Amino acid sequence: MKPIVVLGSGLAGYSVIRELRKRDRDIPVALVTRDSGDYYSKPMLSNALAQGKDAAGLVLTRAAEMAKQLGIKLLVETEVHAIDRASKSLDTTSGAIAYDRLVIALGADPIRIPVQGDAADTVLSVNDIADYARFRDLLGSKASIAIMGGGLIGCEFANDLAAAGHAVSVIDPGPWPIASLMPEQAGRQLLAPLAALGVDWRFGTSVSRVDRAASGYQLTLADGAQLQAGLVLSAVGLRPRITLAQQAGLAVNRGIVVDAHLRSSDAAIFALGDCAEIDGKVQPFVLPIMHAARALAKTLAGEETPVVFPAMPVVVKTPAHPVAVLSVARDAVGSWQLRANSDGVKMEFLDAEQRISGFVLTGPYAAERNEMSKQVGQRALPV
Amino acid sequence: MKVWQCVVCGFIYDETKGMPEEGIKAGTKWADIPENWACPDCGVAKADFEMIEV
Numbered sequence: 379m380k381p382i383v384v385l386g387s388g389l390a391g392y393s394v395i396r397e398l399r400k401r402d403r404d405i406p407v408a409l410v411t412r413d414s415g416d417y418y419s420k421p422m423l424s425n426a427l428a429q430g431k432d433a434a435g436l437v438l439t440r441a442a443e444m445a446k447q448l449g450i451k452l453l454v455e456t457e458v459h460a461i462d463r464a465s466k467s468l469d470t471t472s473g474a475i476a477y478d479r480l481v482i483a484l485g486a487d488p489i490r491i492p493v494q495g496d497a498a499d500t501v502l503s504v505n506d507i508a509d510y511a512r513f514r515d516l517l518g519s520k521a522s523i524a525i526m527g528g529g530l531i532g533c534e535f536a537n538d539l540a541a542a543g544h545a546v547s548v549i550d551p552g553p554w555p556i557a558s559l560m561p562e563q564a565g566r567q568l569l570a571p572l573a574a575l576g577v578d579w580r581f582g583t584s585v586s587r588v589d590r591a592a593s594g595y596q597l598t599l600a601d602g603a604q605l606q607a608g609l610v611l612s613a614v615g616l617r618p619r620i621t622l623a624q625q626a627g628l629a630v631n632r633g634i635v636v637d638a639h640l641r642s643s644d645a646a647i648f649a650l651g652d653c654a655e656i657d658g659k660v661q662p663f664v665l666p667i668m669h670a671a672r673a674l675a676k677t678l679a680g681e682e683t684p685v686v687f688p689a690m691p692v693v694v695k696t697p698a699h700p701v702a703v704l705s706v707a708r709d710a711v712g713s714w715q716l717r718a719n720s721d722g723v724k725m726e727f728l729d730a731e732q733r734i735s736g737f738v739l740t741g742p743y744a745a746e747r748n749e750m751s752k753q754v755g756q757r758a759l760p761v
Numbered sequence: 762m763k764v765w766q767c768v769v770c771g772f773i774y775d776e777t778k779g780m781p782e783e784g785i786k787a788g789t790k791w792a793d794i795p796e797n798w799a800c801p802d803c804g805v806a807k808a809d810f811e812m813i814e815v
Contacts, residue, residue: 389769421803422771429771438768664769664803693770693802745782748799 379406380476381451382678383468385458385622386483387411387441388506389420390651390667394481395448397675405679408451408477410470413506415441415454421664423510424534425695427542433511461626463644479646479678482623482634486616486652486662491526495587497595501526501610504535513611520608521545524597526585527614528555530694533568535613537696540575547578547605549585549597556694559705561714564723564738571699571741578605585610618653618660633660638684640674650674656685665690689754691737691747700744704754706736715758718743726750728758765791770803 382398384391387409395407409415417439422429426436445452456472461480468475488503504513517523523539525532528550540546552558554565555572569579580599587598594608618633629635629643633655640648640656650670652662661670666687673685694701699722706712712729714736722741729735734757737750762776774780774794779787783801785794798807 417768419767419769419771421769436771438766438771665805668769668805691804693804695802747804751804 380466380478381406381408382479382481383407383475383477384409384481384483385411385468386485386651386653387413387415387417387454388483388485388651389664390483390485390671391481392417392444392448393667393671394483394650394674394678395450397672398678399448401675401679403449406451407448408453408475409445410453410456410458410468410472410475412455412457413508415444415452416507417441417444418507420506421695423504423507424531425538425697426510427538428697432514433507436507436510458622461622461647463626463647466646477646479648481674481678482642482647482649482653483651484619484622484653486618488612489615489617490612491584491614493585493588495589495598497588497590497610500595501588501612503612505616513609516609517544520594522547522594522607522609524549524585524595524605524607524610526550526610526612528552528579528581529558529613529615530556530692532613533572534695535611536572536577537575537698540572540577541697545576545578547580547607549580549583549599551582551584551600553581555579556701556703559692559703560701560738561725563714563716563719564701564703564725564740567722567740568696568699568701572696575698616652616662618655620653623647623649623653631655631658638686639677639682640670640685641677648674648677661687663690663692665692689751691751693744693747699741702737702739702744702747702750704736704738704751710735714738726758732758734758762788763791767800767803767805769805770800772800772802 416437418436456470458470460469488505522545524547528548536546555568583599583601586600589596620630623634624630634649636649670685673683676683691702691704706727718724724743725738726734727736765774779785779789
């Protein structure tokens with residue numbers, strides 16, 4: 379019997395297998411990954427310094443132990459060249475692998491913004507545990523770090539690095555922190571608490587050049603400003619990995635196009651996680667992955683199950699000023715309302731019918747996340 | 762007493778310490794935490810993920 383083959387050993391790939399094994403211990407499963415196959419928590423990459431963890435310390439379960447626990451065939455350090463849909467097989471650096479059904483969980487690549495200068499190629503992105511190991515090696519005792527991108531990951535790294543005693547500059551062309559998820563009044567709450575840790579915010583500009591300097595690098599910003607840094611980190615967003623699917627002729631858009639059953643345009647091929655576009659939406663972060671993995675595991679076990687996403691707030695791990703946000707679409711009709719502000723803000727997004735469809739909780743209000751999630755979809759109480 | 766870690770986000774639950782701020786007393790065993798409890802860091806429900814012994 380040909381196995382279910384899963385591509386990718388991140389949270390999405392391992393979660394779908396873990397969920398499948400809760401239902402079916404016998405169905406053959408193979409996992410193919412270009413990485414080591416060690417299981418780790420990706421969200422911890424941006425707050426591991428404060429926890430005193432190096433790359434090895436972040437590994438929760440070694441690859442061999444995962445293979446044993448889950449009863450799977452694990453092919454590590456294996457690149458997939460192509461998917462042959464007609465013969466249902468993969469062409470890989472470990473030879474041909476036949477599949478009965480295929481699950482693509484390849485994740486996303488860091489977006490790289492073109493930068494000039496003789497040290498442009500030294501800019502680091504931290505998107506997996508191998509990147510993190512390199513980052514920690516290079517970080518050493520470097521005093522100053524420049525971060526390109528003041529979004530969720532940029533802010534988490536800024537908090538983590540600043541708390542560990544590094545001088546951090548954050549450069550972002552946007553107007554305030556995490557502007558893609560949060561309205562201005564909420565985003566600005568992060569400014570002072572992180573500045574108090576030593577974060578130097580540079581909004582409304584971007585990095586034009588990175589050049590070698592006597593010690594480390596010299597950055598030239600679009601507004602003409604110059605600053606020095608021992609290390610430059612880029613955290614400007616992710617782009618779903620769709621090339622393999624695209625070359626196989628599967629429907630792709632921003633991500634691999636799948637329906638509510640996580641099924642692609644080929645009935646034997648599924649996708650989830652950061653590489654997938656589910657019902658028209660790329661849904662990064664961990665909670666959508668967990669819900670998708672559970673639904674897909676049922677479908678793979680023979681019980682067709684669409685994924686249903688509840689309200690899934692995103693937690694921003696900035697201990698200097700914690701944030702939980704349930705964002706709304708950029709073109710959502712309605713408005714943000716301030717409900718409380720004392721050492722942070724509590725804001726609700728009310729739609730045209732005065733129902734709560736999003737929220738932001740910062741500082742002490744972040745703890746009310748679960749309470750707020752229950753109110754989503756309900757009419758807002760009068761202030 | 763054991764220490765557990767959320768496999769999704771790395772959150773640590775130490776049975777000896779409990780989580781007084783969430784109303785879970787020190788010394789509460791993992792098994793005794795209500796099924797509707799959610800990981801305070803990533804929001805994944807207890808029933809929905811596995812905690813591993815560290």
